[in-house]
Amino acid sequence: MALMTILQAVNHTLDQQMEKDPTVVVYGEDVGVEGGVFRATANLQKKYGVERCFDTPVSEAAIVGTAVGMAINGLKPVVEIQFSGFMFPAFNQIAAHVARMRVRSRGKYHLPLVIRMPYGGGIRALEHHSESQEALFAHIPGLKVVIPSTPYDTKGLLTAAIQDPDPVIFMEPKRIYRAFKQEVPEEEYIVPIGKAKVVKEGTDITVVAWGALVREVQKAMQELEQEGISVELIDLRTIKPIDKDTIIESVQKTGRFLVVHEAVTSFGPGAELVSLVTQNAFLSLEAPPTRLGAFDVTVPLDKGEQHYLITPQRIAYEIRKLINY
Amino acid sequence: MLTKQYDPLKKKQLQILDENGKIVAKDLEPNLSKDQLLKMYKTMVLGRVADTKAVQFQRQGRMLTFVINKGQEAAQVGSAAALEEQDWVVPAFREFSTLLYRGAPLYNLYLYWYGNEWGSHFPEGVKILPVNITIGAQFNHATGIALASKFLKKNEVVLTFIGDGGTSEGEFHEGLNFASVFDAPVVFIIQNNHYAISVPRNKQTKSITLAQKALAYGIPGIQVDGNDVLAMYVATKEAVERARRGEGPTLIEAVTYRLGAHTTSDDPTLYREDKEVEEWIKKEPLIRFKKYLIDKGYWSEEEDQKLQDEYNDYVNEVFKQVEATGFYPLEEIFKYQYAEMPQHLVEQYEAYKKFLEEVK
Numbered sequence: 206m207a208l209m210t211i212l213q214a215v216n217h218t219l220d221q222q223m224e225k226d227p228t229v230v231v232y233g234e235d236v237g238v239e240g241g242v243f244r245a246t247a248n249l250q251k252k253y254g255v256e257r258c259f260d261t262p263v264s265e266a267a268i269v270g271t272a273v274g275m276a277i278n279g280l281k282p283v284v285e286i287q288f289s290g291f292m293f294p295a296f297n298q299i300a301a302h303v304a305r306m307r308v309r310s311r312g313k314y315h316l317p318l319v320i321r322m323p324y325g326g327g328i329r330a331l332e333h334h335s336e337s338q339e340a341l342f343a344h345i346p347g348l349k350v351v352i353p354s355t356p357y358d359t360k361g362l363l364t365a366a367i368q369d370p371d372p373v374i375f376m377e378p379k380r381i382y383r384a385f386k387q388e389v390p391e392e393e394y395i396v397p398i399g400k401a402k403v404v405k406e407g408t409d410i411t412v413v414a415w416g417a418l419v420r421e422v423q424k425a426m427q428e429l430e431q432e433g434i435s436v437e438l439i440d441l442r443t444i445k446p447i448d449k450d451t452i453i454e455s456v457q458k459t460g461r462f463l464v465v466h467e468a469v470t471s472f473g474p475g476a477e478l479v480s481l482v483t484q485n486a487f488l489s490l491e492a493p494p495t496r497l498g499a500f501d502v503t504v505p506l507d508k509g510e511q512h513y514l515i516t517p518q519r520i521a522y523e524i525r526k527l528i529n530y
Numbered sequence: 531m532l533t534k535q536y537d538p539l540k541k542k543q544l545q546i547l548d549e550n551g552k553i554v555a556k557d558l559e560p561n562l563s564k565d566q567l568l569k570m571y572k573t574m575v576l577g578r579v580a581d582t583k584a585v586q587f588q589r590q591g592r593m594l595t596f597v598i599n600k601g602q603e604a605a606q607v608g609s610a611a612a613l614e615e616q617d618w619v620v621p622a623f624r625e626f627s628t629l630l631y632r633g634a635p636l637y638n639l640y641l642y643w644y645g646n647e648w649g650s651h652f653p654e655g656v657k658i659l660p661v662n663i664t665i666g667a668q669f670n671h672a673t674g675i676a677l678a679s680k681f682l683k684k685n686e687v688v689l690t691f692i693g694d695g696g697t698s699e700g701e702f703h704e705g706l707n708f709a710s711v712f713d714a715p716v717v718f719i720i721q722n723n724h725y726a727i728s729v730p731r732n733k734q735t736k737s738i739t740l741a742q743k744a745l746a747y748g749i750p751g752i753q754v755d756g757n758d759v760l761a762m763y764v765a766t767k768e769a770v771e772r773a774r775r776g777e778g779p780t781l782i783e784a785v786t787y788r789l790g791a792h793t794t795s796d797d798p799t800l801y802r803e804d805k806e807v808e809e810w811i812k813k814e815p816l817i818r819f820k821k822y823l824i825d826k827g828y829w830s831e832e833e834d835q836k837l838q839d840e841y842n843d844y845v846n847e848v849f850k851q852v853e854a855t856g857f858y859p860l861e862e863i864f865k866y867q868y869a870e871m872p873q874h875l876v877e878q879y880e881a882y883k884k885f886l887e888e889v890k
Contacts (some may be wrong), residue, residue: 239728239800260729262698263665291664294700329594329645332663471874500878502867507594507645508856509863512882518889 208386214359215245215321215377219283221393222367223253226281229367231258233268233285233321242287243323243382265295269320273302276316276372283367289324289376290333296341303372304347316372319363323379324352325417325467326504327514335504337416337468342374343445343477349373349398350444354419356387358442361396369398378416401448403455407437410461410524413452413478415441418465424517425524434528444474452478453485460491461527465520470498492530497523532558532768533750533780538741543785544765545755549813551821560764564828570611570631570759571819571829572837574603577627578816579841580636581790584643587849588794596643599626601757601789604815605721607631608762609784612770613689618657618679620672620690622665624721624788628691634658636845640852647866648858657686665696669705669718673779676714680776687715687773689766695726697740703747706781710747715773717766718781721756723788728801744781756784757815760822789814860886 209217223229231249233241237260240247249258261268265286272282286292292299299320307315326335342350351366351373353359359377366373404419405426414422419440426436437455441447456462462482464475475496482494497515505513536542548554562570581600587593599606606627610619619625619632629639633656642649642661650660659675662668672690679686696702697720709716720740724731737743744751750772754765762784769780787810791798798807823829864871864879871879 234726235728242727242795260733262729262734263695263726264698264700266700267698293664294666331595332661334663470878500863500882501875502863505863506642506647508858509647509860510645511857512860512863519885522885522889 206388206390209356209389210383210386211353211356211359211377212243212245212382214356214389215363216247216249217389218360218363219246219249220252222283222364223249223257225393228279229257229281229283230275231283231285232261234261234263234287236260236285241285243379245321245377246285265291266298269295269298269303272318272320273298273306273316276318277306277314281317281367283319283321286320286322288334289322289338290336292322292338299342299348300345304345307371308347315370317370319366319373319375321375321377323382324376325378325380326510327380327417329507329510332506335510337466337499339376339444340468340473343474347372348445350376351398351442352376352378352416352444353442354378354381354416354440356389358396358402358440360389361394362398362442364393365395365398368395373398376416380417381420384420396442399443399446399448401442401451402440403451404438404440405436407435407459409435409459410463410527411437411439411452411455411459412463412465412520412524413439413441414465415444416467418467418515421515421517422465422520425520428517428521429524434524436524447477447481449481449485452481456482456486456494457489460489462486462490462494463497463523463527464495465497465515466499467515468498469501470496471501473498492527495523495527531750532765533752536752538739538751538753538783539745541738541753543753543755544761545758546760546764547758547818547822549757549818551818551825553822558764560760560767562763566611567823567828570607571823573627573631574607574759574816574819575837576636576841577603577606577630579838580639580845581626583842583845583849584640585790585794592853594643594645596794597623598788598790598793599624601810601814602721602723602786603627604759604819605719605756605762605784605786608759609689609717609719609766609782611763612766613687614770616684616686617770618659618672618675618686618688620659620668620675620688621661622668622691622693622696623661623663624693624723625691629658632656632658636848637851640849641855644852644855646855646858647862666692666699666701666705668692669701670708672716672718673705673709673714676709676716676773677712680713680715685774687717687770689717689719689770691719691721693726694720694722694724694731694734694740695729696720697743698734706744706747706749706779709779710749713776713778715776716779717769717773718779719766720781720783721786722783723786725788725792725802727792727796730802739783741781741783749779749781751781751783753783753785756786757813757818759815759819786815787813
């Protein structure tokens with residue numbers, strides 16, 4: 206066991222999987238010599254050589270497109286898009302090819318590849334460095350979308366993603382990359398993709414969150430606990446496929462549902478979850494299933510971002526409204 | 531034509547003013563007035579001072595992440611000086627002095643990096659697009675502006691920029707090809723500063739020069755000493771005139787060097803040697819231009835010191851104004867998304883205001 210941040214857990218997991226499986230290759234912009242702009246791939250080139258961990262030209266489409274080819278021909282590429290805001294040149298590859306190779310070839314080809322990318326706001330960043338685009342990926346049939354919120358889950362989920370026979374979009378909440386440490390076992394383990402986690406049991410309301418917002422919900426819960434409100438917090442961990450059973454079971458118990466996400470509200474993951482709850486737990490509901498997402502606006506630069514971010518105060522406010530509905 | 535004379539395939543590089551401040555191609559020395567030469571020099575000095583101070587402000591926790599321009603002032607100003615009043619600039623994100631030269635107030639440039647969108651709202655008549663962080667997309671915007679100018683007979687030329695790393699993006703190639711096919715009046719400048727964050731130029735492409743990439747698209751390309759402001763001016767001037775005559779785009783590779791980090795978040799000691807930086811400091815653009823101006827009798831060390839002091843105060847003053855802006859009003863976030871705020875945004879705005887009132 207070692208204490209690790211999320212960032213260290215990413216690095217450790219890549220290292221462990223590269224060591225174990227010689228077909229795992231890691232590449233992207235600045236991931237080799239420098240070890241990534243966040244150092245998520247630090248020392249991997251030194252340890253495994255330039256053929257297994259390398260810097261690429263500034264070519265996101267080629268990074269993802271070559272991963273398709275490599276995955277077809279015997280490798281397990283784990284590629285990095287430096288920031289999720291830079292993934293759009295690769296979106297054609299992701300939507301038109303990564304997601305479709307298995308179905309188009311009727312299983313002749315499949316793509317055991319992972320596309321890692323830091324995402325999310327709250328770091329006072331430049332333009333295109335703060336977005337949460339999980340809904341864009343989740344909307345594409347054929348992709349799995351995973352977002353960890355703890356170092357332990359980061360290792361388990363990234364291990365699962367690398368070993369998954371299908372392509373996984375692995376989104377890393379950069380705002381909490383180094384926010385806290387947690388015990389992470391040295392030996393390999395898996396946190397299954399498609400399985401949510403009940404972080405804390407409660408009786409009055411089910412709150413689903415992921416990534417950096419899990420901690421924000423926890424902060425809200427401290428406040429609410431003193432008011433006698435018992436929140437059941439679920440960390441979704443996998444955006445797609447959604448763990449329907451865990452959520453429905455919880456809502457049937459609590460009777461109330463709030464989903465909180467950093468992504469913009471309209472057509473976002475919250476809509477999907479609210480729909481799921483409405484259809485499957487309708488008779489248990491005591492208040493309308495509700496989403497709290499970001500405003501439907503371009504992420505503001507720093508001098509406006511404080512209004513855009515979902516704060517514990519806003520989460521608590523929404524929860525109180527549903528409790529008092 | 532310079533682009534014939536300086537064939538990038540033969541690795542010819544245009545230089546007029548060498549690193550010692552001596553004219554090495556007398557017949558190409560541009561006939562610029564004292565006023566224009568001094569305007570160019572002063573802009574480069576202001577760019578350098580503002581850039582250096584921005585890094586200091588960032589270290590003091592007063593500025594956010596800042597893209598560092600140090601060492602690239604000649605490539606940025608020499609090119610800009612070749613434009614006419616009506617022309618456009620479509621930047622990437624490392625053209626600080628270009629924007630200053632073309633009339634962007636320092637206040638705006640600082641405000642943008644300070645995290646306020648108003649920084650990209652340039653005053654009336656300043657034809658500059660907002661800084662573009664997503665690599666390469668600007669090449670097609672520039673081409674579009676140029677084609678509109680051509681179709682609407684506006685007689686405008688567009689100057690656009692990319693870095694050496696950017697030449698690996700698809701949009702770099704699509705932009706060049708598109709502009710070539712339609713003879714768009716664009717001048718494409720590659721600021722080859724030798725690094726795309728940590729990745730050196732020689733790992734970005736196997737092409738011997740970046741200028742030669744023009745040839746594949748059937749347009750002229752030329753490699754220029756990007757730290758030589760006169761060479762940058764002359765090469766861009768020829769390209770601008772060619773574009774204005776309707777003969778299409780030109781690609782200019784400005785060979786320069788990023789003396790600072792990629793941004794204030796970057797640590798270049800991870801990927802390059804100090805020795806290399808020291809070699810490039812000898813070739814940096816301000817010193818040689820100053821020598822040239824002093825030799826011509828247009829400038830003196832005393833005036834130079836005075837200018838430095840003046841700009842130090844000026845930059846401090848502007849940054850104070852920027853800091854005084856603080857956070858902007860909530861309404862700003864919603865107001866500019868569409869011409870008119872749709873219902874869902876009105877509702878989100880109202881609900882949030884209600885929240886702010888209730889939790890106060």
